[in-house]
Amino acid sequence: MLxxxxxxxxxxxxxxxxxxxxxxxxxxxxxxxxxxxxxxLALISVPTRPAGLKGNVPEEARRKRSVEETLRxxxxxxxxxxxxxxxxxxxxxxxxxxxxxSKRTYYLVCAVVGLAxxxxxxxxxxxxxxxxxxxxxxxxxxxxLYVSFRRNRRFKRFAKEFPNAVDVIVRGxxxxxxxxxxxxxxxxxxxxxxxxxxxxxxxxxxxxxxxADAVQRLPKRMPLPEARFFAIVIAIQSQTxxxxxxxxxxxxxxxxxxxxxxxxxxxxxxxxxxxxxxIGALPLIVCSLVYLTSxxxxxxxxxxxxxxxxxxxxxxxxxxxxxxxxKMINFEM
Numbered sequence: 001m002l003x004x005x006x007x008x009x010x011x012x013x014x015x016x017x018x019x020x021x022x023x024x025x026x027x028x029x030x031x032x033x034x035x036x037x038x039x040x041l042a043l044i045s046v047p048t049r050p051a052g053l054k055g056n057v058p059e060e061a062r063r064k065r066s067v068e069e070t071l072r073x074x075x076x077x078x079x080x081x082x083x084x085x086x087x088x089x090x091x092x093x094x095x096x097x098x099x100x101x102s103k104r105t106y107y108l109v110c111a112v113v114g115l116a117x118x119x120x121x122x123x124x125x126x127x128x129x130x131x132x133x134x135x136x137x138x139x140x141x142x143x144x145l146y147v148s149f150r151r152n153r154r155f156k157r158f159a160k161e162f163p164n165a166v167d168v169i170v171r172g173x174x175x176x177x178x179x180x181x182x183x184x185x186x187x188x189x190x191x192x193x194x195x196x197x198x199x200x201x202x203x204x205x206x207x208x209x210x211x212a213d214a215v216q217r218l219p220k221r222m223p224l225p226e227a228r229f230f231a232i233v234i235a236i237q238s239q240t241x242x243x244x245x246x247x248x249x250x251x252x253x254x255x256x257x258x259x260x261x262x263x264x265x266x267x268x269x270x271x272x273x274x275x276x277x278x279i280g281a282l283p284l285i286v287c288s289l290v291y292l293t294s295x296x297x298x299x300x301x302x303x304x305x306x307x308x309x310x311x312x313x314x315x316x317x318x319x320x321x322x323x324x325x326x327k328m329i330n331f332e333m
Contacts (some may be wrong), residue, residue, distance in 0.1 A: 004168070021045070025114075030090070051307055052054060054110060075103070076190050081198045088223070090103055090106060090297065093147055093148075093151060094106065094147065095221075096151045096152035096155075097147050097148075098154055098156065098193070098220065099148065099150060099155060101306040106147075109143050110139045110140065110143045111139060113138055113139050113143060114135040114136060114138055114139020115135065115139075115143050116138075116139070116307060117134050117135045117138035117139070117142075117285050118131045118132060118134065118135025118138075119135075121134045121135070127251055130145040136331070147159050154193050155222065155224055156191050157191075157192070157193055158194055158197070158226075158227075159224055159226055159259075160259075161190065161191050161193075161194045161224075161228075162255065163256050163259070164190070164194075165186045165190050165194050165198065165228075166230065166251055166252040167252050168182065168185060168186055168190070169182040169183070169248055170245050170249045170252060172246040172250045173244055173248070174245050179211065179244065180202070180205065180211065183198055183201060183202050184202055185203075186198045187199040187201070197218060197221060197222060200217075201214050201215065201217070201218060204217060207282075211238070212234055212235050212238040212239075215230065215231045215236065216231050217236040218230065219283055223268070223324065224304065225258075226255055226258075229251055229254070229255070230251065233247050233248060233251050246299055269329050272328075272329040273329055276322070276325040276326070276329060279321075279323070279325070280318070280322045280325070283314070283318060
């Protein structure tokens with residue numbers, strides 16, 4: 001039988017994990033912040049005219065107004081979506097994570113995970129309340145984290161491969177191929193998940209959906225800035241005309257520059273992340289060392305009601321501090 005002090009410490013840690021997991025499962029923000037359209041989209045869509053070239057000025061002005069209207073409509077749609085606070089449904093998240101689960105299967109997995117965690121904690125002799133709390137938090141949190149992990153990993157693979165797909169379209173158009181044939185090449189030879197998404201795009205177009213409308217569905221399946229940029233470029237080109245190869249070439253340059261900037265931000269924030277990890281782990285390390293050197297001094301925190309209140313309050317404040325530091329050092333583009 002474990003000593004009462006160690007048993008109380010383990011129960012406290014499990015209870016704190018239950019509270020933290022429940023707070024994270026309930027309050028974890030899932031609202032995707034809509035990216036603000038910047039001036040780079042105009043550079044992507046409208047090629048600059050050389051200085052001193054005076055020809056077809058009314059046509060150029062008409063195209064510019066049409067591009068501005070298209071960008072304004074896209075910005076209004078994104079703003080309206082952000083105001084509504086829409087977030088993907090469970091079925092959409094499962095599909096984006098490439099999981100063939102239905103809602104019923106997902107809820108069944110949650111129940112099985114929660115029951116297994118509750119039985120595991122109950123078998124160790126920690127009592128019914130910690131077992132129930134740990135089971136509920138595990139059933140709510142672990143499947144959610146697994147789906148989010150699969151979803152984010154697929155998004156990263158798509159963002160990594162997408163500039164290469166855009167380059168294939170640019171080279172195909174310059175060689176004289178139609179845009180639909182270039183999309184079919186990507187749907188056949190590209191790597192997943194770009195291959196599967198473009199296959200769906202080609203199938204929608206084959207079934208009679210206009211190409212611009214089929215491309216507009218891509219950001220809904222892959223809610224990434226890269227997919228939105230591509231859809232806007234295709235929409236502008238379909239309405240105003242112009243050199244699609246030049247517009248997509250500029251888009252490819254923008255996407256690659258974004259990747260470089262993300263790598264620079266990751267390198268520059270590595271020190272801050274290391275500091276945040278040290279700050280977050282330091283209280284636990286200090287408490288463990290003090291407990292090893294002076295068990296009677298630290299034991300009061302585990303065997304008295306006042307000590308338990310102090311530990312729970314400290315754990316909650318530490319959790320809030322870690323979440324704040326994580327938000328401060330997490331840069332999104």
